[in-house]
Amino acid sequence: MLSIKGQFFFIKSRIVNSKSGKGKSAGYRIYFFVNKNNSCIYLLDFYPKTGKYGKPDLTKMQEKLIVKSFREEFASGTLELFLKKREIGK
Structure with missing residues (x-):
């Protein structure tokens, strides 16, 4: 795990x-962020x-670059708007 303050x-x-x-050598690589504030x-x-x-x-x-892009989108509210649209479509 790579921690970000x-x-x-x-x-x-x-x-x-x-x-x-x-085993893992023929598996998949996954990168994700966990938001402690909203789980x-x-x-x-x-x-x-x-x-x-x-x-x-x-x-x-x-x-x-992935982290920077994510943080910029998160800060701008782009991701939150996308998530809210997805919830409405359920």
Whole structure:
């Protein structure tokens, strides 16, 4: 887990692909933010580590760009508007 000061935790993790039989190395990489204040989890990126769509881990710079983009969208209210629209559509 990569901690960010304030209300968020940035988490990078691996998920096993149970169909591959190769463990975490053939699984998925997932990046998400946890907001401590409202107990929400925001998925930032998710991709396979191997195969046709596989790619290597993000660099530290790419991680920082994802975090920066998320924080800007969150601060502007863009994400909250999207979430409210999704709730209305249920």
